[in-house]
Amino acid sequence: MRKVRDYYFQKAKKDRYPARSIYKLEEVQKKYRLLRPGDSVLDLGCHPGSWSLYASEVVGPKGVVVGIDLQETAIAARPGGAAIHWFCGDIADPEQISRIRRIRPAFKVLLSDIAPRTTGNRWTDHQQSMRLAEQTLHLAGQLLHEKGHYLCKLFQGEETVSFIATLKEQFSLVKVIKPNSSRKESRELFVLGMEYRKTVDPQQR
Ligand SMILES: C[S@@+](CC[C@H](N)C(=O)[O-])C[C@H]1O[C@@H](n2cnc3c(N)ncnc32)[C@H](O)[C@@H]1O
Structure with missing residues (x-):
């Protein structure tokens, strides 16, 4: 993660979040209210933990947050926030999914800010990002509640349109979002799916 000391980097430091990415989720939350108490x-892809920390604060003590990443994450939830369970592992590993299920069999909101290690090659980065995004959508099939919400980061490219079309089959409302806090030069964008339609045949996912 590049550490340009811009406005959002400084703000995250002041607000005691480990990454500036918090403000991307905050912006989506303020507009669409996908997280509720x-x-x-x-x-x-929770590391270093900003999104989980923010989600914990929004959902509050009656909620729960589970974060998973290839990297170890171990920051404490803030007072008044939901408990956060940190798992270290690959989202493609079925064993991790079993561990997550032991906390909750299904979730109301699935967030993914997951990103591959970037190479600088647009095509490669897009392809790797799309494989991860497909995996997150597969996990939604296994772990997202009926009428649940899904937010996922993508690196734009030729497969973006077909991914959005797939989301439109599975969610009642789909939005494509480029938050103000996302760097203009970055090819990242976020796709939001609201009100998951669990009735779609899992074989088609
Ligand atoms: C942009 S960072 C997430 C920042 C986080 N949302 C925050 O606010 O602190 C993307 C993360 O995705 C993780 N990641 C990439 N591939 C993964 C995989 N297959 N399984 C789990 N995590 C993965 C990386 O280790 C990295 O920490």
Whole structure:
């Protein structure tokens, strides 16, 4: 993660979040209210923990947050926030999914800020990002509640349109979002799916 000491980097430091990415989720939350008090939240690619920390504060003590990442994460939830369970592992590993299920069999909100290690090659980065995004959507099939919400980061490219079309089959409302706090030069964008339609045949996912 590049540490340009911009406005959001400084703000994250002041607000005691470990990464500036918090403000991307905050912006989406302020507009679409995908997180509600008492919700269960699964955060895929959670390290260093800003999104989970923010989600914990929004859902509050009756909610729960589970974060998973290839890297170890171990920061404490803030007072008044939901408990956060940190798992270290690959989202593609079925064993991790069993561990997550032991906390909650299903979640109201699935967040993914997951990103591959970037190479600088747009095509390669897009392809790797799309494989991860497909994996997160597969996990939604296994772990997201009926009428649950899904937010996922993508690196734009030729497969973006077909991914959005797939989301439109599975969610009642789909939005494509480029938050103000996302760097203009970055090819990242976020796709939001609201109100998951669990009735779609899992074989088609
Ligand atoms: C941009 S960071 C997430 C920042 C986080 N949302 C925050 O606010 O602190 C992307 C993360 O995705 C993780 N990641 C990439 N591939 C993964 C995989 N297959 N399984 C789990 N985590 C993965 C990386 O280790 C990295 O920490």
